[in-house]
Amino acid sequence: MHADTQTPDDLPGGELVDLAVEIFSMLADATRVRVVLALADRELSVSDLAATVGKSPAAVSQHLAKLRLARIVSTRQDGTRVFYRLVDEHARKLVTEAIFQAEHAVGGTPRHHQAAPADARALTDRADA
Structure with missing residues (x-):
């Protein structure tokens, strides 16, 4: 459908738009963008991600916690190591x-x-x- 012929009924509902705004808000951080890019084709541990994005493991862990809450990343545990990947x-x-x-x-x-x-x-x- 052409944008100039859309009606309000053709647009996503308010709840979906609100959730989309939350996703954009979650990605509106340089470190989180770098984390997403680093995880684009692979899974990585916190220490590997920290080295890749140039931040401390503690800082990366905080960003990963937010990305997990937003269901953007998930984890896999292997022994004592935790690996992150995009959902x-x-x-x-x-x-x-x-x-x-x-x-x-x-x-x-x-x-x-x-x-x-x-x-x-x-x-x-x-x-x-």
Whole structure:
């Protein structure tokens, strides 16, 4: 349906919109965005995530707790180590698209448009997966 022909009945209900705003709010933090990007294709422990995002394990643990409450990440325990992973691909897609939008906002040709055809397909496939 075209955006100019939508009626209020075509739009998601207020509760879903409110929840979407909460998701955006949860992702409105640089460390949490980096955590989502780090977990895009793999699971990592807190110490590995801390090294990847350049923050202390304590700080990363606090962010992971918030992401768990929002059901964006889940855990798997292996002995004494806890591994984190994204619950599904949606947070990764949101963050990837936000990065793409940011590339457009800074001007010039965005990096995701400069990639070789195979690389561009991989980015698109990754965002669409």
